[in-house]
Amino acid sequence: MWVNMGPQHPMTHGLWNLKVRIDGEIIVDADPEMGYLHRGIEKISEDRHYNEVVTLMDRTCYVAGLSWETLYITAAEAALHIEVPERARWIRMLTDELQRIGSHVMWYAAFVQDIGLMTPFLYGMRDRDLILDLFQSFTGARMTYEYNRVGGVRNDLPNGFTDRARKVMDWLMPRFDEYDALCLGSDIFHRRCDDLGRLSATECIDLGITGPMLRSAGLARDLRKDRPYHRYDQVDFDVATATAGDVTARYLVRMEELRQSVRIVRQCLDWLDKHPGSVLAQELPRWLGAPYAPVGAEGYLLKRRYPSGTGFSAVEEPHGEAQAYVVNTGGEHPYRVKFRSPVFANMSGAKSYLVGYHVADIPPIMGSVDICVGEVDR
């Protein structure tokens, strides 16, 4: 019997359809169907200024907007040959890590709800709100930040931000122990999640699965360590790994990453306290600094050509490894923007980690993938 789980279904956490074939309560086949949230962000980007694409990035992944902003903007800067001030890089690293905390806490909230825990869901939402408060205090919005600009970030951190962020971090650390008590401390959680959705590291690599799912299978692959971007080579942190490759292992990896992110955030705050400076590059082409000149068709009003180039960037987004590929042919608009969404790849292997388990296992397994449909469909 084929059952359509979606596009309107409590398990999906977004708009997508998981078609599963079941035999009694056992899954024998699975086929995810995507595209319900396809907005053509790559196409719209071709008609926008480099800076205006940032507004789309917040909507690409609605739980990790700033990670996607930095992903796109680093690729765009590489394509435009622009150097970024040191302080802006650290601020980007700070925002990436705050966003990772926000996203993982959001994941925790959604995941525990899948296995029937309503209480931690609200704890997660409550704690994520503090991260959103922090974001709001320097970006001006709670979810759609529009904070990054080509050449840096829009504005510096407000006065007293670092103290505020430290207070939030201090408050969050004991909350993570509370999360663990509610999940790992419960035998039922282990009954539900152990040996579920198992994947070995080799399978993960073959299927293109990255992020916490891959690390839970025992491979310590983290772009922040392997290919340091921003200033990750200057901060201390450990890559969280587990060995079992099942749902519990993914939980453990994400929880450990939360704690490591707090560690990185604290180092960033210390650095930012000591090193004031400019946050936006000074040598920007006319149409990249604000305000924006009126434009006609591609490059039509520009007598001056800018060097073309191709930019590639890869960041360790909360869901996995995201990449952006920006082609600049010298106009005000990018010629082509291509994103690689980690969830897209993680979901493409759905069949291999669903078949053989029960229908009741679908929510925890798909929950442990941490699906954000916005970035899958783009």
Add this chain to the structure above:
Amino acid sequence: MATTLYSVSDAISSLLLGAVGSIFPEPVHGWLTSTDVVTGLAVLIFCAILLVASMINTIMLIWFERKLLGRFMDRRGAMHVGYAGLLQNFADGLKLFRKNTFMPREADRLGYFTGPTAYMVTSMILFGILPVSSGWNGGSLPLSLLLALAVFSFAPLFIFVSAWSSNNKYSLLGGMRSAAQMIAYEVPILLAVVAVVILAGSFDLNTIVLEQQNYWFWGPLVVALFVFFVGMLAEMERIPFDLPEAEAELVEGWNTEYGGMLFAFFMLADYVRALIGSLLVVLLFLGGWTMPSYVPTALTSFPLAGIFWFMLKTYAVFAIFVWIRASLPRVRTDQLLRIGWMRMIPLALLSIVLAGLVVLARCLPVFGCVPTLGG
């Protein structure tokens, strides 16, 4: 035994009929005040009181759960309608009442409408059986416990009927799970109740409570209490055993296709069953309306004190159900059934043995009594 609730309604009935009859001439007056008519109206009034009281209790139970759950989750629960949201559930009920009753095109008409109604009715019948305080009950039967459990276990049938007839894959899966789960947990519940019956020597709930005047049964029968409690969690389909309506994978389980008042029936019946589960726990293990002798008499002798203490205990037991709901995830179907058959039944059998031992111990010369079975 003439129950107090019935005598109250009888009095109301004769008063009412006397007053109405006095304005009519003789033959009508005589007929109105005859015993048959008075008794007939008394039964109706009795039912009305029971219905209203149990409905209000059920709705207050929902409010109670919402508020408690809210506090567990670091929020407030319903706040807007009435003081602290007291009237919120009445408003919700009114909203559901106003909604259109619809039926999916391919659904089976008979089963689709019969299922929720029968589920509701069988749940409500139990209020006529369970005593609330000494004398405050509907029918006082020598086998009221057995009848209560028999009626209680009708539910899977009607759930399955409504699930199957709504012609939805999720409903069907939920209905099948529900039936399997309820049947699986019927057995340990009955076995645990057997332990209580052995100790009390009666199937009559009144007698069981009276037997607990000296000591509540949860002391000697803690294993049975545990089994009964877990079994009730499953029967009531509450987290961690709420698989039939596990909303993460089965949308809403067996009531996916229901809306409006039919959905309200399910919702209400669920809470009726939750209330009855809590009532049964109190009646069987926590001494019903009796209080230990060291509680000052002033606290146990005011009017309706029995009902007060009884309801207090019931809500306390329900609060534990809510506490569990707030902190545990749900288990999987196969695990649930395995727990039911492989853990709960042996424990229930053990509790029967324990009950027998307690009965035997009672006849030791130290206690100075003779062993009795069936007082």
Add this chain to the structure above:
Amino acid sequence: MAASKPEKRPEERPTGLVWKPLTTAARQFAKSFVRPSTILYPYERLEDPKFREKVAVESGRPIGVGEIWDNYRGVHALNIATCISCNLCAFSCPDLCIDMVTVPGGDPKHPKKCPQIDYGKCSYCGFCSDACPEGCLTMTTHYELSTPKRSEMVYSPQRLFENYQHKLPMNPIRLARPANEDAILLDAPLCIGCNACARDCPTNCITMLDVAKPTAKPGEKLPRRIWKEPVVNDSDCVRCGTCISVCPKECLFWGTHK
């Protein structure tokens, strides 16, 4: 894969107990009676700093420490009096939700145009207020915009001006603007001296200066043009590019003074 044999977990696992979650939830239960984290929104508002302090003290959460709300990007406020109709806000809008509409107060030949914002499309990115050279279009922290009619989501300049007059709290965050800004340069041989740029310049920073009419060599035909050329006063120029877009010969362009 499901088929693979489950291995032994290295992480230890609690044995058969659910005690820890129960106590954790109970602790939170006790705590929430002091101050649950819900805010009764229409009655209690986090914009009020005193209330924020109260919540923070009672709940122990670092909520709203400092000026969190003051930086919010909400509905716009427009000071019509200082608006120079430069059109930069409309150009910079990624969602094309800003229209320039005529407001009373301009001369009939060059009507004054001010932004009208369609909040049904607006994404509150703040590019327009970043772009505004006069600082007359700003974002306030006001965020309650719900309305039963779609047409009411379109805010006319007058309505935005009301926001300004009501002195809603302004979002103080400003873009860190790059120091070097390009200037308008002239490709002189192409210019025909038509005065279009000077006429449409919102800041009147373009003056048409005479250029010497060259003497025609024998046989050569001088171009038919007015012998004037625009000169841009860079300190007054807001870089709106209006002159570039109205230039019929496309002889103005962005560049840097060498």
Add this chain to the structure above:
Amino acid sequence: MKPEELKDNLAELLGPRLLAVEPFAGMAGRVRFERTAALELFRHVREVLGYRHLSMVGGIDWVDHREVFYVAWSDERKEYVLLSTDVPADDPHLESAAPVWTAAVWHEREAFELVGILFDHHPDLRRLLTPEGYAFHPLLRSFKLHEPEDLEVKTRNV
């Protein structure tokens, strides 16, 4: 791995079908190859050079031709490599990488539906994001989002 090393390594295998190996910021290099060499190159890159993890497949429409690029990651070398090839716009066929990298299945489906690259021997070449039976390849330059007049009006609206 330096681009030169990469070039030496691949030149032996592909000969003239290897067009160029250019340096690329943040990567081992950008390998441009003839499309006939696709499967051979993919196999070599994955199994001999160890780029086991396929990250991204994308297409670019350059109007006269289309470019397809593959990004792969090696855990041993800890770096990416970019493989790109051109296919003519009127015959956008390319050998699918799915037999080599399982991960390519969905990525190539996406490249097919958005840029219209036809991957030969792909196990399941259906549309992924757009509805079934959708007639367009939206990321082609010929697919216009809005009429150019819109922009024209906006610019002149001073």
